[in-house]
Amino acid sequence: MNFLILFAGKIISKTSKILNLGHGSTWPGHIxxxxxxxxxxxxxxxxxxKIILVTGTNGKTTTTKLLQTILEENNKKVFLNxxxxxxxxxxxxxxxxxxxxxxxxxxxYAVFEVDENTLPQITEKLDPDFIVALNLFRDQLDxxxxxxxxxxxxxxxxxxxxxxxxxxxxxDPQIAYLGDNLDRQTYYFGLNDPKFEYKLQQHAAxxxxxxxxxxxxxxxxxxxxxxxxxxxxxxxxxxxxxxxxSFKYYPLLGSYAIYDTLAAILVAQKLGLTNEQIxxxxxxxxxxxxxxxxxxxxxxxxxxxxxKNPTSFNESLRTININNAKNLLIVLNDRIPxxxxxxxxxxxxxxxLVTQNTKLYLAGDRVYDLALRLKYSGFETxxxxxxxxxxxxxxAGLKEIKPSEIFYILPTYSAMLETRKILTGKKIL
Amino acid sequence: xxxxxxxxxxxPTLMNIYGDxxxxxxxxxxxxxxxxxxxxxxxxxGFSEDDLKKCDxxxxxxxxxKQQETVAKDLFExxxxxxxxxxxxxxxxxxxxxxxxxxxxxxxxxxxxxxxLGIFDLYTENPGEKEKRLIGNAVFENSNFGRIIGxxxxxxxxxxxxxxxxxxxxxxxxxxxxxxYTEGANYKNSFGTYLHGPILPKxxxxxxxxxxxxxxxxxxxKIILKKLDDSLEQKARLAIAKxxxxxx
Numbered sequence: 049m050n051f052l053i054l055f056a057g058k059i060i061s062k063t064s065k066i067l068n069l070g071h072g073s074t075w076p077g078h079i080x081x082x083x084x085x086x087x088x089x090x091x092x093x094x095x096x097x098k099i100i101l102v103t104g105t106n107g108k109t110t111t112t113k114l115l116q117t118i119l120e121e122n123n124k125k126v127f128l129n130x131x132x133x134x135x136x137x138x139x140x141x142x143x144x145x146x147x148x149x150x151x152x153x154x155x156x157y158a159v160f161e162v163d164e165n166t167l168p169q170i171t172e173k174l175d176p177d178f179i180v181a182l183n184l185f186r187d188q189l190d191x192x193x194x195x196x197x198x199x200x201x202x203x204x205x206x207x208x209x210x211x212x213x214x215x216x217x218x219x220d221p222q223i224a225y226l227g228d229n230l231d232r233q234t235y236y237f238g239l240n241d242p243k244f245e246y247k248l249q250q251h252a253a254x255x256x257x258x259x260x261x262x263x264x265x266x267x268x269x270x271x272x273x274x275x276x277x278x279x280x281x282x283x284x285x286x287x288x289x290x291x292x293x294s295f296k297y298y299p300l301l302g303s304y305a306i307y308d309t310l311a312a313i314l315v316a317q318k319l320g321l322t323n324e325q326i327x328x329x330x331x332x333x334x335x336x337x338x339x340x341x342x343x344x345x346x347x348x349x350x351x352x353x354x355x356k357n358p359t360s361f362n363e364s365l366r367t368i369n370i371n372n373a374k375n376l377l378i379v380l381n382d383r384i385p386x387x388x389x390x391x392x393x394x395x396x397x398x399x400x401l402v403t404q405n406t407k408l409y410l411a412g413d414r415v416y417d418l419a420l421r422l423k424y425s426g427f428e429t430x431x432x433x434x435x436x437x438x439x440x441x442x443x444a445g446l447k448e449i450k451p452s453e454i455f456y457i458l459p460t461y462s463a464m465l466e467t468r469k470i471l472t473g474k475k476i477l
Numbered sequence: 478x479x480x481x482x483x484x485x486x487x488x489p490t491l492m493n494i495y496g497d498x499x500x501x502x503x504x505x506x507x508x509x510x511x512x513x514x515x516x517x518x519x520x521x522x523g524f525s526e527d528d529l530k531k532c533d534x535x536x537x538x539x540x541x542x543k544q545q546e547t548v549a550k551d552l553f554e555x556x557x558x559x560x561x562x563x564x565x566x567x568x569x570x571x572x573x574x575x576x577x578x579x580x581x582x583x584x585x586x587x588x589x590x591x592x593x594l595g596i597f598d599l600y601t602e603n604p605g606e607k608e609k610r611l612i613g614n615a616v617f618e619n620s621n622f623g624r625i626i627g628x629x630x631x632x633x634x635x636x637x638x639x640x641x642x643x644x645x646x647x648x649x650x651x652x653x654x655x656x657x658y659t660e661g662a663n664y665k666n667s668f669g670t671y672l673h674g675p676i677l678p679k680x681x682x683x684x685x686x687x688x689x690x691x692x693x694x695x696x697x698x699k700i701i702l703k704k705l706d707d708s709l710e711q712k713a714r715l716a717i718a719k720x721x722x723x724x725x
Contacts, residue, residue: 197541256490256491257491257544257547262546262547264522264547388612388613388614388628389495389612389628389630389673390628390674391495391496391497391499391628391673391674391675392495392496393496394496394497394498394499394502394675394678395493395496395498414716415716416709416712416713416716417679417713417716419709419712419713420678420679420709420710420713421499421678423709424499424502424503424506424678425502
């Protein structure tokens with residue numbers, strides 16, 4: 049059965065790549081799972097590949113890429129579902145493309161990024177060696193419901209797992225609390241750096257009630273959104289002491305990316321790599337699609353900061369401010385991968401995070417909502433900088449920047465794919 | 478003397494799930510552009526009734542269930558004060574969870590009944606996970622403000638009693654319950670609605686109505702607000718109306 053699935057799947061995958069249909073990455077997996085719902089489970093069981101799942105609202109792709117880099121640079125073979133198709137279909141497709149026809153995977157590690165809401169479904173199909181839980185933010189509420197509900201589902205799923213080790217973010221109360229009830233090996237990462245502290249909570253914060261007793265949490269410091277050094281004065285629940293709080297070298301900017309880096313490093317440490325090996329490999333790191341990725345076009349530099357919810361948007365704005373951005377394009381789409389509800393843009397702190405030195409270009413399906421948000425933040429965008437066509441927006445910005453400058457683009461998910469397509473001249477996925 | 482409005486924002490850190498602070502921003506900016514001073518009072522957990530009584534406009538947004546439980550405990554203690562403000566015609570806008578909360582009760586999917594404040598003659602029932610959440614861009618029609626545009630996302634179905642009027646008639650979307658074409662509720666100068674988006678920035682007529690009423694009640698005189706350039710607001714409205722194939 050699996051032989052036939054693999055055979056047919058490989059043909060479908062190749063064909064759609066050749067024809068540039070763009071759906072090559074999830075189609076074969078979709079069909080495989082229809083024919084054999086246990087397909088993924090069976091193939092992974094056959095191999096001795098260690099499975100690492102990376103989940104959370106923000107930073108999955110970056111953490112996965114970091115871990116891949118560390119492992120591969122240390123001569124391990126790593127199997128990924130890297131195209132952003134982060135569902136079971138995507139994993140099944142990756143298996144089809146990568147395994148031989150007998151269903152043997154010749155890999156030391158499988159690193160899968162798993163959507164926060166589909167994690168319980170995934171863990172029913174496979175028993176991971178590690179689960180890395182990064183954070184839980186409000187993201188695409190129209191699809192996923194509320195974060196408390198998501199956390200509850202995770203908790204139930206985790207209880208059913210076998211000998212899985214957990215790598216958890218100590219600074220996210222909801223995530224840290226997951227470790228409280230787990231009778232498993234649990235390791236925490238967290239930040240301890242005054243450089244990233246905010247005394248006041250940013251607006252877009254979500255999880256400020258104690259996950260155990262519902263009392264309002266007390267924060268000594270915030271690092272980003274609701275992540276920080278927290279404790280509950282009522283039930284005495286508090287941030288667990290992290291195993292890992294800092295590292296010598298970070299390949300990416302911004303506190304959010306540092307969390308991702310710490311998570312990846314902690315896994316690598318638990319897999320037996322030394323800090324020297326990890327540091328050396330991180331120096332070769334190149335960002336994932338759209339995540340602080342730098343692209344060159346017409347001899348000019350463009351840097352993409354995927355920004356898909358208020359938290360990641362705020363952090364992106366903060367990071368480009370450090371770089372003194374002169375020209376910034378924001379692209380807001382409201383397609384299924386972006387979330388069809390754009391009200392979250394009112395939770396972005398444009399008021400304090402955009403400066404008058406930055407020239408703004410706006411585009412996307414909901415460009416007028418974006419322009420309205422900025423108008424009410426005190427930034428009137430001239431009509432000629434509001435673009436219904438993304439291609440025009442990109443070229444207007446490119447024309448404006450000097451060769452020494454960077455044109456910054458903050459797109460939502462589908463807008464990021466569209467932007468890359470324009471910049472590279474071809475469709476990805 | 479410069480006119481001043483005090484905006485009371487109920488539970489800003491707990492009831493703020495769908496960008497509802499955009500409503501506060503909209504009111505403040507539209508006042509500021511007209512040289513009307515505003516002050517926003519954050520009425521968070523444990524707020525004092527005296528602070529509530531100072532307010533000229535009340536805003537309250539939606540929340541996640543857990544937050545809502547915590548808020549319920551706190552607000553029940555002050556429900557009389559809120560009720561008298563509403564009875565005294567103080568304008569207010571109550572979105573989604575806040576709107577449900579003003580009604581008589583909310584029946585959860587598991588049959589559990591959460592008591593509401595009982596200020597609005599309505600009740601809400603959640604039919605459970607088998608029934609779809611009511612999600613999407615929505616348009617409804619109100620005789621004063623024309624077409625109101627926003628986004629709705631709710632599991633609960635709200636049914637109005639005899640002593641309350643709907644806020645409007647559903648043109649696109651689901652409204653209160655997806656069956657009777659009513660959307661929201663209007664009692665005196667208080668409005669309950671499922672629409673966020675947030676609702677005020679893209680519906681400036683409604684924002685200006687709340688401001689006008691608040692000023693008229695505070696200064697006991699007829700108010701005609703200075704016109705603002707709303708062409709961008711209009712473009713944002715048109716873009717959605719066009720997509721939904723409705724006129725505005």
